[in-house]
Amino acid sequence: MYSNSLTEMGDLEIGEIMDILALAAEFKANIRSHRGVASGLLMASLFLEPSTRTRGSFEAAMKRLGGDTITTTDFKTSSMEKGETFDDSIRIWGNYCDLIVLRHEESGAPRAAANISSVPIINAGDGINEHPTQALCDLLTLKEEFGILEGLNIAICGDLRNGRTVHSLAYGLLLLGNSVTFVPGTGLDLTEGTKKYLREHFGSVITELPPSQVGYGDLYEGDCEAKAYMFHKPRSGLEFDHKEKIIYTEVRPDALYFTRCQAERGSSANQAGYPKVNLNNLETEFFSRAIVMHPLPRLDEVSVLLDDHPRSRYFKQAANGVPIRMALICLMLGLKPWSSAATL
Structure with missing residues (x-):
């Protein structure tokens, strides 16, 4: 403390x-x-x-x-x-x-x-x-779901620049030994200062790639200028080459964590370039085991048709x-x- x-x-x-x-x-x-x-x-x-x-x-x-x-x-x-x-x-x-x-x-x-x-x-x-206490709610939700808080792969999607819950959760996940894939909206990437902070504390970052090349392209309605990238602790599906650079092999997410566009903090979203999740996404093989999380409030990045889906956890997060x-x-x-x- x-x-x-x-x-x-x-x-x-x-x-x-x-x-x-x-x-x-x-x-x-x-x-x-x-x-x-x-x-x-x-x-x-x-x-x-x-x-x-x-x-x-x-x-x-x-x-x-x-x-x-x-x-x-x-x-x-x-x-x-x-x-x-x-x-x-x-x-x-x-x-x-x-x-x-x-x-x-x-x-x-x-x-x-x-x-x-x-x-x-x-x-x-x-x-x-x-927003550290929100991150603790999120970690409790993950612990209840998976029984562990190590070796998970969590995708954090949306406004990574101005979404404060993202910053606390990413730190907590990496501290506990999980992998985090960042899937930003166009122009809403983590700041370079935040990336540097996470690199210094938790290791290297994968070369940034278009979301479609790492499994997340279907979350966007159109062409996306944003790049996805991953911070991690070593686990199955992630390896180091002899130069200690990350080799990406397709790792399905255990959880999709969405955040809204933080308009009150100056964020603006290109709708085609902002990640969103719907029922069709969850039926694909890549997302077949992922639970859906959101700190709320939401806009349209998580479809209301998912509210009663057996893998939706955002209301449980709030209750926690x-x-x-x-x-x-x-x-x-x-x-x-x-x-x-x-x-x-």
């Missing part, structure tokens, strides 16, 4: 991730039986950008644990509208609660808050940067938000113990 806070996925060690997932599974098994665990404690829910799932599940999580919440949802309803500084606001809120959950439009705001706060900070999404955040609250406030494998 960073100053006893969770500001980005890189703040977590593998042991800590596994502790969070294990406790979340315990809570999920009987979610109504844990009132009193956080009795007398207050969580400040500071959502300075719109939210449905994250805010709702954090507040539900705290109440399921027997705690309570105080909240603000808009700069205009706080003294920041009058000119109060961000630092002063964080210090003031820290006097009123035991934990601050912060969503902010500026990348890096939760890390800045953690540097001055008297109570732990949890990042609930900061600009185009990260409550037990994941219950677990995180308990561990960060010392209400449940970290295991000996977790580094505090």
Whole structure:
């Protein structure tokens, strides 16, 4: 953890991730039986950008644990509208609660808050940067589906440039030893800075190729100028040649993870050049085992006709938000113990 806070996925060690997932599974098994665990404690829910799932599940999580919440949802309803500084606001809120959950439009705001706060900070999404608790929901969903969190091949599709959930999930997947294939919309690739960060932490990147050459061409309605590429840990289907460059052999995805075009952050999508999934795609051999995931909200990148499909998991992801955040609250406030494998 960073100053006893969770500001980005890189703040977590593998042991800590596994502790969070294990406790979340315990809570999920009987979610109504844990009132009193956080009795007398207050969580400040500071959502300075719109939210449905994250805010709702954090507040539900705290109440399921027997705690309570105080909240603000808009700069205009706080003294920041009058000119109060961000630092002063964080210090003031820290006097009123035991934990601050912060969503902010500026990348890096939760890390800045953690540097001055008297109570732990949890990042609930900061600009185009990260959304670590969403990644934990995604990892729990994958763990429930496959029983393992190592050696999977996950394709992340859509707005990779401005989709903050992508950045947190990719880090978590690679840290745990999985392969990630990136399938961007045209002009919505990962930034060079993000690619460099992942290369430095997790290894080489495959030579970028048209999606049609690596199995993903059918996700596009027309010609696509984007390139697909893969980061990975060694696993079946991926090899190193004598120069330690990645040799790509067709590896079917275990999961297709879609994100919407982030129009509110300046993204714009060429419809023909944006990956989308429908029933026909899932019936092809290449995607025959893939589950479909999405952090929501969606636009049209995941067809509503897939909502009842046996391999659709996006509503399950959303439901997993409550037990994941219950677990995180308990561990960060010392209400449940970290295991000996977790580094505090």
